[in-house]
Amino acid sequence: MSIDVEQRAGTGEPSRPEPAPKRGVEEHAALVVAGTLVIAVLVFVAMVVLTVLAGGDGYPN
Numbered sequence: 001m002s003i004d005v006e007q008r009a010g011t012g013e014p015s016r017p018e019p020a021p022k023r024g025v026e027e028h029a030a031l032v033v034a035g036t037l038v039i040a041v042l043v044f045v046a047m048v049v050l051t052v053l054a055g056g057d058g059y060p061n
Contacts, residue, residue, distance in 0.1 A: 051057055
């Protein structure tokens with residue numbers, strides 16, 4: 001008794017999709033630089049605002 005090729009279709013290995021390559025820091029460098037600059041500017045603005053709210057810089061005239 002022989003089996004046709006069409007009947008044995010499920011005997012091979014199932015094909016698996018290739019995983020997407022992970023993106024490293026090199027590809028996100030612009031985002032990292034922009035985030036760092038935004039944080040630095042926000043810290044500087046917060047320093048100025050807190051100094052103004054405290055009544056000035058306290059430097060004697």
